[in-house]
Amino acid sequence: MYVNKKMCRFHGGRYSENIKIDFSTPINPIGPPKFLEDLIREAVEKRLYMLYPDYEYKTLREAFSEFYNLDPEHIVLINGAAEGINLILTCLRTRDLIVFEPTFGEYRCLTDILDINLRSIPYLEREDFYYIDEDSFKRSIRDVDKEGIVLFSNPNNPTGAYVDKDLVANIINSSKNMNVIIDEAFIDLCEKCSSVLELVKEFDNLVVLRSLTKTFSVPGLRIGFIYTENKKILEKIDLCRQPWNINSITSYVFSHVLKEYKKDLYEYISSSRKIIEIEREFLYDSFRDLGIKVYRSYAPFLLLRHFKYKAEDVIKILNNHGIHVRDASKYPFLTPYHIRVSVRLREDNEYLVKVYKESGIR
Ligand SMILES: Cc1ncc(COP(=O)(O)O)c(C=O)c1O
Incomplete structure:
Protein backbone atom coordinates (compact mmCIF):
# COMPACT_ATOMS: atom_id res chain seq x y z
CA MET A 1 0.00 0.00 0.00
CA TYR A 2 1.33 3.47 -0.84
CA VAL A 3 1.42 5.72 2.19
CA ASN A 4 1.27 9.41 1.47
CA LYS A 5 4.04 11.16 3.43
CA LYS A 6 1.94 14.28 3.97
CA MET A 7 -0.82 12.17 5.49
CA CYS A 8 1.29 10.22 7.96
CA ARG A 9 4.04 12.69 8.82
CA PHE A 10 1.75 15.41 9.99
CA HIS A 11 2.00 16.42 13.63
CA GLY A 12 0.97 19.15 16.03
CA GLY A 13 3.27 21.98 17.09
CA ARG A 14 3.65 23.60 13.66
CA TYR A 15 2.05 26.98 13.31
CA SER A 16 2.70 30.57 12.30
CA GLU A 17 4.16 33.33 14.47
CA ASN A 18 0.84 34.98 15.29
CA ILE A 19 -0.24 31.93 17.30
CA LYS A 20 -0.09 32.69 21.01
CA ILE A 21 -1.67 29.56 22.47
CA ASP A 22 -0.76 26.10 21.24
CA PHE A 23 -3.46 23.48 21.76
CA SER A 24 -1.91 21.25 19.11
CA THR A 25 1.07 19.78 21.02
CA PRO A 26 0.09 17.04 23.46
CA ILE A 27 2.42 17.62 26.42
CA ASN A 28 2.28 18.38 30.14
CA PRO A 29 0.62 21.82 30.31
CA ILE A 30 2.45 22.74 33.52
CA GLY A 31 5.77 23.17 31.75
CA PRO A 32 9.14 21.77 32.86
CA PRO A 33 10.17 21.96 36.53
CA LYS A 262 13.42 11.93 42.40
CA LYS A 263 10.95 12.88 45.14
CA ASP A 264 10.24 16.30 43.58
CA LEU A 265 9.61 14.68 40.21
CA TYR A 266 7.20 12.12 41.70
CA GLU A 267 5.28 15.03 43.25
CA TYR A 268 5.42 16.95 39.98
CA ILE A 269 4.02 13.96 38.07
CA SER A 270 1.33 13.35 40.66
CA SER A 271 0.11 16.97 40.67
CA SER A 272 0.35 17.14 36.85
CA ARG A 273 -1.97 14.14 36.56
CA LYS A 274 -4.51 15.73 38.88
CA ILE A 275 -4.46 19.07 37.07
CA ILE A 276 -4.79 17.39 33.66
CA GLU A 277 -7.74 15.35 34.94
CA ILE A 278 -9.53 18.45 36.27
CA GLU A 279 -8.84 20.55 33.17
CA ARG A 280 -9.79 17.76 30.77
CA GLU A 281 -13.11 17.43 32.63
CA PHE A 282 -13.63 21.20 32.37
CA LEU A 283 -13.04 21.11 28.60
CA TYR A 284 -15.13 17.95 28.17
CA ASP A 285 -18.14 19.51 29.93
CA SER A 286 -17.72 22.85 28.13
CA PHE A 287 -17.60 21.31 24.64
CA ARG A 288 -20.48 18.96 25.40
CA ASP A 289 -22.56 21.93 26.59
CA LEU A 290 -21.78 23.65 23.28
CA GLY A 291 -23.28 20.70 21.42
CA ILE A 292 -19.96 19.38 20.11
CA LYS A 293 -19.22 15.66 20.24
CA VAL A 294 -16.35 15.09 22.64
CA TYR A 295 -14.78 11.72 23.45
CA ARG A 296 -13.76 10.42 26.87
CA SER A 297 -9.98 10.55 27.10
CA TYR A 298 -7.20 9.23 29.34
CA ALA A 299 -4.56 11.38 27.64
CA PRO A 300 -3.68 15.08 27.92
CA PHE A 301 -5.93 15.91 24.95
CA LEU A 302 -9.49 15.50 23.71
CA LEU A 303 -10.81 14.46 20.33
CA LEU A 304 -13.72 16.60 19.09
CA ARG A 305 -16.19 16.12 16.27
CA HIS A 306 -18.07 19.15 15.04
CA PHE A 307 -21.44 18.89 13.39
CA LYS A 308 -21.54 22.03 11.28
CA TYR A 309 -17.98 23.30 10.87
CA LYS A 310 -15.20 21.42 9.12
CA ALA A 311 -11.80 21.12 10.84
CA GLU A 312 -10.20 23.48 8.32
CA ASP A 313 -12.81 26.19 9.06
CA VAL A 314 -12.50 25.73 12.82
CA ILE A 315 -8.71 26.06 12.52
CA LYS A 316 -9.04 29.25 10.48
CA ILE A 317 -11.35 30.85 13.04
CA LEU A 318 -9.17 29.79 15.98
CA ASN A 319 -5.96 30.91 14.25
CA ASN A 320 -7.50 34.38 13.88
CA HIS A 321 -7.79 34.42 17.68
CA GLY A 322 -4.17 33.31 18.17
CA ILE A 323 -5.06 29.67 18.92
CA HIS A 324 -3.81 26.55 17.18
CA VAL A 325 -5.34 23.05 17.43
CA ARG A 326 -4.51 19.75 15.75
CA ASP A 327 -6.36 18.96 12.54
CA ALA A 328 -7.59 15.37 13.04
CA SER A 329 -9.52 15.10 9.78
CA LYS A 330 -6.84 13.09 7.94
CA TYR A 331 -6.59 10.21 10.41
CA PRO A 332 -7.97 6.94 9.04
CA PHE A 333 -11.59 6.42 10.10
CA LEU A 334 -12.08 10.05 11.22
CA THR A 335 -14.00 12.70 9.28
CA PRO A 336 -13.40 16.24 7.93
CA TYR A 337 -15.09 17.44 11.15
CA HIS A 338 -12.56 16.10 13.68
CA ILE A 339 -9.89 18.05 15.57
CA ARG A 340 -7.74 17.27 18.62
CA VAL A 341 -7.35 19.75 21.45
CA SER A 342 -4.57 19.49 24.05
CA VAL A 343 -5.41 20.11 27.68
CA ARG A 344 -3.88 23.36 28.92
CA LEU A 345 -4.22 25.37 32.13
CA ARG A 346 -7.52 27.01 33.12
CA GLU A 347 -6.96 30.51 31.74
CA ASP A 348 -6.13 29.17 28.26
CA ASN A 349 -8.90 26.57 28.40
CA GLU A 350 -11.44 29.26 29.30
CA TYR A 351 -10.21 31.41 26.43
CA LEU A 352 -10.61 28.52 23.96
CA VAL A 353 -14.17 27.85 25.13
CA LYS A 354 -14.97 31.60 24.98
CA VAL A 355 -13.75 31.80 21.37
CA TYR A 356 -15.84 28.73 20.50
CA LYS A 357 -18.92 30.31 22.10
CA GLU A 358 -18.48 33.77 20.61
CA SER A 359 -17.68 32.44 17.14
CA GLY A 360 -20.62 30.03 17.23
CA ILE A 361 -18.45 27.04 16.27
CA ARG A 362 -20.57 23.88 16.21
C1 LIG B 1 1.47 7.76 20.56
C2 LIG B 1 2.72 8.55 20.42
N1 LIG B 1 3.91 7.93 20.50
C3 LIG B 1 5.06 8.61 20.38
C4 LIG B 1 5.07 9.96 20.19
C5 LIG B 1 6.37 10.67 20.06
O1 LIG B 1 6.85 10.94 21.35
P1 LIG B 1 8.33 11.44 21.58
O2 LIG B 1 8.30 12.92 21.72
O3 LIG B 1 8.75 10.77 22.86
O4 LIG B 1 9.14 10.99 20.43
C6 LIG B 1 3.87 10.66 20.09
C7 LIG B 1 3.85 12.11 19.88
O5 LIG B 1 2.84 12.77 19.95
C8 LIG B 1 2.66 9.93 20.21
O6 LIG B 1 1.48 10.54 20.11
Whole structure:
Protein backbone atom coordinates (compact mmCIF):
# COMPACT_ATOMS: atom_id res chain seq x y z
CA MET A 1 0.00 0.00 0.00
CA TYR A 2 1.33 3.47 -0.84
CA VAL A 3 1.42 5.72 2.19
CA ASN A 4 1.27 9.41 1.47
CA LYS A 5 4.04 11.16 3.43
CA LYS A 6 1.94 14.28 3.97
CA MET A 7 -0.82 12.17 5.49
CA CYS A 8 1.29 10.22 7.96
CA ARG A 9 4.04 12.69 8.82
CA PHE A 10 1.75 15.41 9.99
CA HIS A 11 2.00 16.42 13.63
CA GLY A 12 0.97 19.15 16.03
CA GLY A 13 3.27 21.98 17.09
CA ARG A 14 3.65 23.60 13.66
CA TYR A 15 2.05 26.98 13.31
CA SER A 16 2.70 30.57 12.30
CA GLU A 17 4.16 33.33 14.47
CA ASN A 18 0.84 34.98 15.29
CA ILE A 19 -0.24 31.93 17.30
CA LYS A 20 -0.09 32.69 21.01
CA ILE A 21 -1.67 29.56 22.47
CA ASP A 22 -0.76 26.10 21.24
CA PHE A 23 -3.46 23.48 21.76
CA SER A 24 -1.91 21.25 19.11
CA THR A 25 1.07 19.78 21.02
CA PRO A 26 0.09 17.04 23.46
CA ILE A 27 2.42 17.62 26.42
CA ASN A 28 2.28 18.38 30.14
CA PRO A 29 0.62 21.82 30.31
CA ILE A 30 2.45 22.74 33.52
CA GLY A 31 5.77 23.17 31.75
CA PRO A 32 9.14 21.77 32.86
CA PRO A 33 10.17 21.96 36.53
CA LYS A 34 12.55 24.85 37.26
CA PHE A 35 15.30 22.55 38.57
CA LEU A 36 15.26 20.71 35.23
CA GLU A 37 15.66 23.97 33.35
CA ASP A 38 18.53 24.93 35.69
CA LEU A 39 20.27 21.66 34.75
CA ILE A 40 19.92 22.48 31.05
CA ARG A 41 21.62 25.85 31.68
CA GLU A 42 24.31 24.09 33.74
CA ALA A 43 24.98 21.63 30.89
CA VAL A 44 25.32 24.49 28.41
CA GLU A 45 27.64 26.42 30.77
CA LYS A 46 29.81 23.31 31.06
CA ARG A 47 29.89 23.29 27.23
CA LEU A 48 28.90 19.63 27.18
CA TYR A 49 27.86 20.03 23.57
CA MET A 50 31.59 19.86 22.80
CA LEU A 51 31.74 16.24 24.02
CA TYR A 52 30.40 13.00 22.64
CA PRO A 53 28.09 11.41 25.18
CA ASP A 54 29.03 8.00 26.67
CA TYR A 55 27.48 5.74 24.07
CA GLU A 56 26.67 3.03 26.61
CA TYR A 57 24.81 5.59 28.75
CA LYS A 58 25.60 3.59 31.90
CA THR A 59 24.92 6.43 34.37
CA LEU A 60 21.83 7.53 32.51
CA ARG A 61 20.43 4.00 32.35
CA GLU A 62 21.04 3.61 36.10
CA ALA A 63 19.17 6.85 36.75
CA PHE A 64 16.22 5.56 34.69
CA SER A 65 16.35 2.19 36.40
CA GLU A 66 16.22 3.79 39.85
CA PHE A 67 13.47 6.25 38.93
CA TYR A 68 11.18 3.72 37.26
CA ASN A 69 12.27 0.75 39.38
CA LEU A 70 13.46 -1.33 36.40
CA ASP A 71 16.41 -3.55 35.57
CA PRO A 72 19.03 -1.32 33.83
CA GLU A 73 20.08 -4.27 31.64
CA HIS A 74 16.64 -4.34 30.04
CA ILE A 75 16.54 -0.65 29.13
CA VAL A 76 17.53 0.85 25.77
CA LEU A 77 17.46 4.64 25.83
CA ILE A 78 15.93 6.31 22.82
CA ASN A 79 15.66 9.73 21.23
CA GLY A 80 11.98 10.00 22.16
CA ALA A 81 9.34 7.31 21.64
CA ALA A 82 9.34 8.27 17.96
CA GLU A 83 12.85 6.86 17.59
CA GLY A 84 11.73 3.72 19.41
CA ILE A 85 9.01 3.12 16.81
CA ASN A 86 11.50 3.71 14.04
CA LEU A 87 14.06 1.33 15.56
CA ILE A 88 11.54 -1.43 16.19
CA LEU A 89 10.22 -1.37 12.66
CA THR A 90 13.58 -1.03 10.95
CA CYS A 91 15.57 -3.44 13.13
CA LEU A 92 13.08 -6.23 13.76
CA ARG A 93 12.19 -6.53 10.07
CA THR A 94 8.63 -7.68 10.26
CA ARG A 95 6.44 -8.60 7.29
CA ASP A 96 3.13 -7.56 8.86
CA LEU A 97 2.34 -4.67 11.16
CA ILE A 98 -0.97 -4.80 13.00
CA VAL A 99 -2.24 -1.47 14.31
CA PHE A 100 -5.51 -0.14 15.70
CA GLU A 101 -6.56 3.08 14.01
CA PRO A 102 -7.00 6.02 14.17
CA THR A 103 -3.62 6.30 15.85
CA PHE A 104 -0.22 8.03 15.81
CA GLY A 105 0.65 8.52 12.13
CA GLU A 106 4.27 7.39 12.40
CA TYR A 107 3.22 3.75 12.74
CA ARG A 108 1.86 3.85 9.21
CA CYS A 109 4.61 6.05 7.84
CA LEU A 110 7.40 3.50 7.71
CA THR A 111 5.40 0.58 6.39
CA ASP A 112 5.58 1.63 2.76
CA ILE A 113 9.31 2.30 2.59
CA LEU A 114 10.08 -0.90 4.52
CA ASP A 115 7.66 -2.99 2.48
CA ILE A 116 5.63 -4.00 5.52
CA ASN A 117 1.99 -5.05 5.11
CA LEU A 118 -0.13 -2.78 7.23
CA ARG A 119 -3.19 -4.34 8.83
CA SER A 120 -5.38 -1.65 10.23
CA ILE A 121 -8.05 -2.62 12.74
CA PRO A 122 -10.54 0.16 13.48
CA TYR A 123 -11.18 1.28 17.04
CA LEU A 124 -14.88 0.86 17.66
CA GLU A 125 -16.95 3.82 18.78
CA ARG A 126 -19.66 3.60 21.42
CA GLU A 127 -21.43 6.64 22.87
CA ASP A 128 -18.59 8.99 23.81
CA PHE A 129 -15.60 6.63 23.76
CA TYR A 130 -13.47 4.40 21.54
CA TYR A 131 -12.40 0.86 22.37
CA ILE A 132 -10.47 -2.11 21.02
CA ASP A 133 -12.55 -5.16 20.20
CA GLU A 134 -10.69 -8.37 21.03
CA ASP A 135 -12.74 -10.46 18.58
CA SER A 136 -11.98 -8.13 15.63
CA PHE A 137 -8.34 -8.42 16.59
CA LYS A 138 -8.42 -12.22 16.63
CA ARG A 139 -10.22 -12.27 13.25
CA SER A 140 -7.72 -9.86 11.70
CA ILE A 141 -4.67 -11.89 12.64
CA ARG A 142 -6.04 -15.29 11.61
CA ASP A 143 -3.65 -15.61 8.67
CA VAL A 144 -0.66 -13.72 10.08
CA ASP A 145 2.37 -15.73 11.14
CA LYS A 146 4.49 -15.13 14.22
CA GLU A 147 6.81 -12.79 12.32
CA GLY A 148 4.22 -10.01 12.59
CA ILE A 149 4.28 -7.11 15.04
CA VAL A 150 1.29 -5.74 16.95
CA LEU A 151 1.69 -2.07 17.88
CA PHE A 152 -0.64 0.26 19.70
CA SER A 153 -0.47 3.36 21.85
CA ASN A 154 -2.00 3.33 25.30
CA PRO A 155 -3.58 5.77 25.97
CA ASN A 156 -4.11 6.21 22.27
CA ASN A 157 -3.44 9.30 20.20
CA PRO A 158 -5.78 10.89 18.98
CA THR A 159 -8.79 9.10 20.53
CA GLY A 160 -7.59 9.15 24.15
CA ALA A 161 -8.79 5.52 24.46
CA TYR A 162 -7.21 3.34 27.14
CA VAL A 163 -6.85 -0.43 27.24
CA ASP A 164 -6.57 -1.89 30.74
CA LYS A 165 -3.88 -4.34 31.78
CA ASP A 166 -6.15 -7.41 31.58
CA LEU A 167 -7.12 -6.67 27.99
CA VAL A 168 -3.48 -6.01 27.08
CA ALA A 169 -2.63 -9.43 28.56
CA ASN A 170 -5.48 -11.03 26.55
CA ILE A 171 -4.23 -9.39 23.36
CA ILE A 172 -0.71 -10.66 24.03
CA ASN A 173 -2.07 -14.14 24.73
CA SER A 174 -4.02 -14.08 21.45
CA SER A 175 -1.07 -12.76 19.45
CA LYS A 176 0.33 -16.12 18.39
CA ASN A 177 3.82 -15.22 19.66
CA MET A 178 4.05 -12.07 17.56
CA ASN A 179 5.97 -9.27 19.24
CA VAL A 180 3.57 -6.85 20.89
CA ILE A 181 4.74 -3.25 21.25
CA ILE A 182 2.82 -0.97 23.61
CA ASP A 183 3.61 2.71 23.15
CA GLU A 184 2.99 4.29 26.55
CA ALA A 185 4.15 7.79 25.54
CA PHE A 186 1.33 9.45 27.55
CA ILE A 187 0.95 7.08 30.49
CA ASP A 188 2.96 9.11 33.01
CA LEU A 189 0.32 11.83 32.68
CA CYS A 190 -2.67 9.59 33.25
CA GLU A 191 -4.19 9.39 36.72
CA LYS A 192 -6.34 6.32 36.09
CA CYS A 193 -4.01 4.21 33.91
CA SER A 194 -1.51 1.58 34.91
CA SER A 195 1.57 0.76 32.89
CA VAL A 196 2.22 -2.74 31.57
CA LEU A 197 5.94 -2.48 32.40
CA GLU A 198 5.53 -5.21 34.99
CA LEU A 199 4.04 -7.57 32.38
CA VAL A 200 7.40 -7.88 30.61
CA LYS A 201 8.38 -10.49 33.21
CA GLU A 202 5.42 -12.59 32.16
CA PHE A 203 5.61 -12.09 28.38
CA ASP A 204 8.86 -12.46 26.48
CA ASN A 205 7.21 -11.02 23.35
CA LEU A 206 6.20 -7.73 25.04
CA VAL A 207 8.09 -4.48 24.41
CA VAL A 208 7.11 -1.27 26.20
CA LEU A 209 7.93 2.15 24.76
CA ARG A 210 8.06 5.14 27.07
CA SER A 211 8.61 8.85 26.53
CA LEU A 212 9.72 11.54 28.97
CA THR A 213 9.26 14.39 26.51
CA LYS A 214 5.55 14.74 27.27
CA THR A 215 5.86 13.95 30.97
CA PHE A 216 8.29 16.78 31.65
CA SER A 217 7.16 19.08 28.85
CA VAL A 218 10.50 18.94 27.01
CA PRO A 219 9.75 17.57 23.51
CA GLY A 220 12.82 19.40 22.23
CA LEU A 221 15.17 17.34 24.43
CA ARG A 222 14.09 13.98 22.91
CA ILE A 223 14.29 11.22 25.49
CA GLY A 224 12.52 7.94 26.22
CA PHE A 225 13.22 4.24 26.66
CA ILE A 226 12.42 0.78 25.39
CA TYR A 227 11.87 -1.94 28.00
CA THR A 228 11.69 -5.67 27.42
CA GLU A 229 13.09 -8.87 28.88
CA ASN A 230 13.59 -10.28 25.41
CA LYS A 231 17.39 -10.44 25.00
CA LYS A 232 17.28 -10.88 21.22
CA ILE A 233 15.18 -7.75 20.76
CA LEU A 234 17.30 -5.76 23.22
CA GLU A 235 20.53 -6.71 21.47
CA LYS A 236 19.18 -6.01 18.00
CA ILE A 237 17.81 -2.60 18.91
CA ASP A 238 20.85 -1.59 20.92
CA LEU A 239 23.13 -2.44 18.01
CA CYS A 240 20.85 -0.90 15.46
CA ARG A 241 20.57 2.51 17.18
CA GLN A 242 23.22 5.06 16.37
CA PRO A 243 25.81 5.05 19.19
CA TRP A 244 25.17 8.61 20.45
CA ASN A 245 21.39 8.73 20.06
CA ILE A 246 20.89 10.80 23.23
CA ASN A 247 22.77 14.10 23.04
CA SER A 248 25.17 15.09 25.82
CA ILE A 249 22.94 17.87 27.21
CA THR A 250 19.88 15.64 27.54
CA SER A 251 22.05 12.86 28.96
CA TYR A 252 23.49 15.20 31.63
CA VAL A 253 20.11 16.68 32.55
CA PHE A 254 18.33 13.35 33.00
CA SER A 255 21.24 11.57 34.73
CA HIS A 256 21.04 14.28 37.39
CA VAL A 257 17.38 15.12 37.59
CA LEU A 258 16.08 11.55 37.90
CA LYS A 259 18.50 10.81 40.75
CA GLU A 260 18.78 14.06 42.64
CA TYR A 261 15.20 15.28 42.32
CA LYS A 262 13.42 11.93 42.40
CA LYS A 263 10.95 12.88 45.14
CA ASP A 264 10.24 16.30 43.58
CA LEU A 265 9.61 14.68 40.21
CA TYR A 266 7.20 12.12 41.70
CA GLU A 267 5.28 15.03 43.25
CA TYR A 268 5.42 16.95 39.98
CA ILE A 269 4.02 13.96 38.07
CA SER A 270 1.33 13.35 40.66
CA SER A 271 0.11 16.97 40.67
CA SER A 272 0.35 17.14 36.85
CA ARG A 273 -1.97 14.14 36.56
CA LYS A 274 -4.51 15.73 38.88
CA ILE A 275 -4.46 19.07 37.07
CA ILE A 276 -4.79 17.39 33.66
CA GLU A 277 -7.74 15.35 34.94
CA ILE A 278 -9.53 18.45 36.27
CA GLU A 279 -8.84 20.55 33.17
CA ARG A 280 -9.79 17.76 30.77
CA GLU A 281 -13.11 17.43 32.63
CA PHE A 282 -13.63 21.20 32.37
CA LEU A 283 -13.04 21.11 28.60
CA TYR A 284 -15.13 17.95 28.17
CA ASP A 285 -18.14 19.51 29.93
CA SER A 286 -17.72 22.85 28.13
CA PHE A 287 -17.60 21.31 24.64
CA ARG A 288 -20.48 18.96 25.40
CA ASP A 289 -22.56 21.93 26.59
CA LEU A 290 -21.78 23.65 23.28
CA GLY A 291 -23.28 20.70 21.42
CA ILE A 292 -19.96 19.38 20.11
CA LYS A 293 -19.22 15.66 20.24
CA VAL A 294 -16.35 15.09 22.64
CA TYR A 295 -14.78 11.72 23.45
CA ARG A 296 -13.76 10.42 26.87
CA SER A 297 -9.98 10.55 27.10
CA TYR A 298 -7.20 9.23 29.34
CA ALA A 299 -4.56 11.38 27.64
CA PRO A 300 -3.68 15.08 27.92
CA PHE A 301 -5.93 15.91 24.95
CA LEU A 302 -9.49 15.50 23.71
CA LEU A 303 -10.81 14.46 20.33
CA LEU A 304 -13.72 16.60 19.09
CA ARG A 305 -16.19 16.12 16.27
CA HIS A 306 -18.07 19.15 15.04
CA PHE A 307 -21.44 18.89 13.39
CA LYS A 308 -21.54 22.03 11.28
CA TYR A 309 -17.98 23.30 10.87
CA LYS A 310 -15.20 21.42 9.12
CA ALA A 311 -11.80 21.12 10.84
CA GLU A 312 -10.20 23.48 8.32
CA ASP A 313 -12.81 26.19 9.06
CA VAL A 314 -12.50 25.73 12.82
CA ILE A 315 -8.71 26.06 12.52
CA LYS A 316 -9.04 29.25 10.48
CA ILE A 317 -11.35 30.85 13.04
CA LEU A 318 -9.17 29.79 15.98
CA ASN A 319 -5.96 30.91 14.25
CA ASN A 320 -7.50 34.38 13.88
CA HIS A 321 -7.79 34.42 17.68
CA GLY A 322 -4.17 33.31 18.17
CA ILE A 323 -5.06 29.67 18.92
CA HIS A 324 -3.81 26.55 17.18
CA VAL A 325 -5.34 23.05 17.43
CA ARG A 326 -4.51 19.75 15.75
CA ASP A 327 -6.36 18.96 12.54
CA ALA A 328 -7.59 15.37 13.04
CA SER A 329 -9.52 15.10 9.78
CA LYS A 330 -6.84 13.09 7.94
CA TYR A 331 -6.59 10.21 10.41
CA PRO A 332 -7.97 6.94 9.04
CA PHE A 333 -11.59 6.42 10.10
CA LEU A 334 -12.08 10.05 11.22
CA THR A 335 -14.00 12.70 9.28
CA PRO A 336 -13.40 16.24 7.93
CA TYR A 337 -15.09 17.44 11.15
CA HIS A 338 -12.56 16.10 13.68
CA ILE A 339 -9.89 18.05 15.57
CA ARG A 340 -7.74 17.27 18.62
CA VAL A 341 -7.35 19.75 21.45
CA SER A 342 -4.57 19.49 24.05
CA VAL A 343 -5.41 20.11 27.68
CA ARG A 344 -3.88 23.36 28.92
CA LEU A 345 -4.22 25.37 32.13
CA ARG A 346 -7.52 27.01 33.12
CA GLU A 347 -6.96 30.51 31.74
CA ASP A 348 -6.13 29.17 28.26
CA ASN A 349 -8.90 26.57 28.40
CA GLU A 350 -11.44 29.26 29.30
CA TYR A 351 -10.21 31.41 26.43
CA LEU A 352 -10.61 28.52 23.96
CA VAL A 353 -14.17 27.85 25.13
CA LYS A 354 -14.97 31.60 24.98
CA VAL A 355 -13.75 31.80 21.37
CA TYR A 356 -15.84 28.73 20.50
CA LYS A 357 -18.92 30.31 22.10
CA GLU A 358 -18.48 33.77 20.61
CA SER A 359 -17.68 32.44 17.14
CA GLY A 360 -20.62 30.03 17.23
CA ILE A 361 -18.45 27.04 16.27
CA ARG A 362 -20.57 23.88 16.21
C1 LIG B 1 1.47 7.76 20.56
C2 LIG B 1 2.72 8.55 20.42
N1 LIG B 1 3.91 7.93 20.50
C3 LIG B 1 5.06 8.61 20.38
C4 LIG B 1 5.07 9.96 20.19
C5 LIG B 1 6.37 10.67 20.06
O1 LIG B 1 6.85 10.94 21.35
P1 LIG B 1 8.33 11.44 21.58
O2 LIG B 1 8.30 12.92 21.72
O3 LIG B 1 8.75 10.77 22.86
O4 LIG B 1 9.14 10.99 20.43
C6 LIG B 1 3.87 10.66 20.09
C7 LIG B 1 3.85 12.11 19.88
O5 LIG B 1 2.84 12.77 19.95
C8 LIG B 1 2.66 9.93 20.21
O6 LIG B 1 1.48 10.54 20.11
